[in-house]
Amino acid sequence: MRSIAFERRTNTPKWLRIAVPMFGIAIALVLGAMLLAWTGHATTGTYRQILHRGFTDPGTFATTLVAATPLLFTGLTAAIAYRMGVFNIGGEGQLFIGAMFASFVGLGLGSAPTVVVVASMILAGAVGGSLWASIAAVLRDRFRCNEIITTLMLNYLAGILIQYLIFSSHSYWRELTGTGALFPQGRMLSERAQWPNPHIGGTPVPFGFIVGISFAVLIFVLLRSTRFGYRVRVIADAPAAAKYAGINARRTTFAVLALSGAMAGIGGASDVGDFRHTLDPKGLQQAGYGYTGIVVAALGRLNPIAVVFVAILMGGLNTAGLALQGPDFPAGLVGTLQGLLLFCTLGGEGLARYRIVIRRRAGSASRSAAPRSSSPRSAASPTEAPGLATGEVGG
Amino acid sequence: MSINHNLLVEVAVSGMFYGTPLVFASVGEVITERSGVLNLGVEGMMLMGAAAGSWASIHISGSNPWVLFCATIIGAAAAALVALLHAFLVVTLRVNQIVAGLALTIFAGGAGLSSFLANSWNLAAKPAPHQFQELSVFGWKNAPIIGPLLFHHNVMVYFSWIVVGATSWYLFRTRAGLHLRSVGESPHTADAMGLNVARIRYVNTMVGGALAGVGGVYFSLLIVPTWVDGMTQGRGWIALALVIFGFWRPGLAMIGAYLFGAFASLGLTLQARNVHISPDLLDALPYLMTIVVLIIVSNSGARKRLGAPAALGQPFIRDER
Structure with a gap:
């Protein structure tokens, strides 16, 4: 009699850390191809088209960067919070409120110098997003409400709120003259309030993307080499130790959620400043930036720097999806591929933490009887997520 | 105007009508969570059920009840398959349950597989040819008050009552239910007793998924009734909140579902008047109410006594304690 058992690895060899995600992506692409074949679509042709329209066609990379910008911010939103075991899935709503605050400021400061307007919009977006996240933080802190549910309910409420501002009220945000008298729509920002597009290597880069990269680096440093980052890591990996060390978990949780919400809020500001130049409730709700941000953070293993690259990858997928949508390329294919990628890399990561051991049942001297170290969880490196693939779910 | 057009009766009836998919989904999640598995992918499973049910109602021929029966089974099976994926990830590969559940919703949800399959099968083009209809049980649908409340529903409402009763009985009155709960409370003890923790978690995750799928079929063959991407509109997440609201008990979850249904349909009812x-x-009301209820429930003293399964969300690894 033989049985298959999982044995926790005491240390993961370096080659596995690279090989496993690569293998996961390959499996995901194979599964995706099987699905395409089963539903009667071209397989390699579809993949080639995605590659073209998302990445390699001349000019499309600029579009991909525009699509990647909000995902970069919502990816950071999820990455920061999940790193501490706080499951903020409210990136969506925090982004809406950020867009609402930023467009308010952008409309109000329309004639000020661009530098002032852009800086104020970023600040306003950050404030809006972190205020919205703070609601969930207060509910979690005061009433022990599960933040997964509350942040999600707050997404719907934020959506209804911005919809109210444009569609069923005469708010400051709504255009009431011209075509706005016929169709409900938001007021456009003045030209000076629109964010610049610096050209880098011939490609126009949204200003928000540059802001996002700066924040990714800042957060990477913050988590890796500051006292605050150390506290976050201790609370996440060893809550009991954090308590004995006198770390104020409540204050840190608040700070993390506020920072997390601020990122989504700046994403909303960038959506208004870089892209739509108005508050567009329907467009924002259809885009689903907040939820895709969760995929981005998970695929980037909660590493802020990796989030930048994954955001570009997902942005390209989304761009291709929008450009190709039609009978040969049904809606939902991109989401399905994203989900498959996520499953396969998560599963691979889970698998890589264990060694599959085949052992004989009848306790004879088998390999597994060799003395094994008691495998304490190895000290986690600062920016990697020990809690992502395995481990307990924080209460 | 008869007494059956009383506002209270109308609100209660529409609460039951719109609450029923939530009854299925939240009772399913109660079963899953009782075994110690948290599945946040309810929304995705419901949408898969909705898509598969819609496909079946178009492609299966036969009498109305037969097609609807098959569609419900197929919807449940599709959702159970998606749940199997979750079980594989979290039970066998020990992936973090929250992350895997979120991944499941993104994979199967309104912008994922359910939409891809439904659009590949052209489901959105037509209303479902077979739909559930209201019955008049014993011909008593016009009886004062109890007529509309008890005897004038579609068959799914009655089925949901059976499901709630059967689940309560299963969880609290049978040996299998005792095993299930022990796996959710203390998997190591259950394992020492000789129970197969992994198998019990697999089975009950799939049962929970199947019920979520039935909830999805309710949308595509009754409420909407055709295919629309993301047609469940976040009800899967509400179902998760209802599990907490109901203290992991099927009967209480059902009451919560009806309350939510009543709030969600209040606008329509009032508009008609x-x-x-x-x-x-x-x-905004249903979402606000969910938060308010969550505050009350999370903060009450009852939480300690009636709280979540102790091992909820924790992977079971035999050699580690």
């Missing part, structure tokens, strides 16, 4: 309240406020 020419009462004008801001539609945005009415849209």
Whole structure:
């Protein structure tokens, strides 16, 4: 009699850390191809088209960067919070409120110098997003409400709120003259309030993307080499130790959620400043930036720097999806591929933490009887997520 | 006007009508969570059930009841398959349950597989040819008050009552239910007793998924009734909140589902009576109520006694304690 058992690895060899995600992506692409074949679509042709329209066609990379910008911010939103075991899935709503605050400021400061307007919009977006996240933080802190549910309910409420501002009220945000008298729509920002597009290597880069990269680096440093980052890591990996060390978990949780919400809020500001130049409730709700941000953070293993690259990858997928949508390329294919990628890399990561051991049942001297170290969880490196693939779910 | 057009009766009846998919989904999640597995992918499983049910109602021929029966089974099976994926990830590969559940919703959800399959099968083009209809049980549908409340529903409402009763009985009165709960409370003890923790978690995760799928079929063959991407509109997440609201008990979860259904449909009911309240406020009401209820439930003293399964969300690894 033989049985298959999982044995926790005491240390993961370096080659596995690279090989496993690569293998996961390959499996995901194979599964995706099987699905395409089963539903009667071209397989390699579809993949080639995605590659073209998302990445390699001349000019499309600029579009991909525009699509990647909000995902970069919502990816950071999820990455920061999940790193501490706080499951903020409210990136969506925090982004809406950020867009609402930023467009308010952008409309109000329309004639000020661009530098002032852009800086104020970023600040306003950050404030809006972190205020919205703070609601969930207060509910979690005061009433022990599960933040997964509350942040999600707050997404719907934020959506209804911005919809109210444009569609069923005469708010400051709504255009009431011209075509706005016929169709409900938001007021456009003045030209000076629109964010610049610096050209880098011939490609126009949204200003928000540059802001996002700066924040990714800042957060990477913050988590890796500051006292605050150390506290976050201790609370996440060893809550009991954090308590004995006198770390104020409540204050840190608040700070993390506020920072997390601020990122989504700046994403909303960038959506208004870089892209739509108005508050567009329907467009924002259809885009689903907040939820895709969760995929981005998970695929980037909660590493802020990796989030930048994954955001570009997902942005390209989304761009291709929008450009190709039609009978040969049904809606939902991109989401399905994203989900498959996520499953396969998560599963691979889970698998890589264990060694599959085949052992004989009848306790004879088998390999597994060799003395094994008691495998304490190895000290986690600062920016990697020990809690992502395995481990307990924080209460 | 008869007494059956009383506002209270109408609100209660529409609460039951719109609450029923939530009954299926939240009772399913109660079963799953009782075994120690948290599945946040309810929304995705419901949408898969909805898509598969819609496909079946178009492609299966036969009498109305037969097609609807098959569609319900197929919807449940599709959702159970998606749940199997979750079980594989979290039970066998020990992936973090929250992350895997979120991944499941993104994979199967409104912008994922359910939409891809439904659009590949052209489901959106037509209304479902077979739909559930209201019955008049014993011909008593016009009986005062109890007629509309008890005897004038579609068959799914009655089925959901059976499911709630059977689940309560299963969880609290059978040996299998005792095993299930012990796996959710203390998997190591259950393992020492000789129970197969992994198998019990697999089975009950799939049962929970199947019920979520039935909830999805309710949308595509009754409420909407055709295919629309993301047609469940976040009800899967509400179901998760209802599990907490119901203290992991099927009966309480059902009450919560009806309350939510009543709040969600209040706008329609009032509109029919020419009462004008801001539609945005009415849209927001169910979500606000969910938060308020969560505050009350999370903060009450009952939580300690009636709380979550102790091992909820924790992977079981035999050699580690």
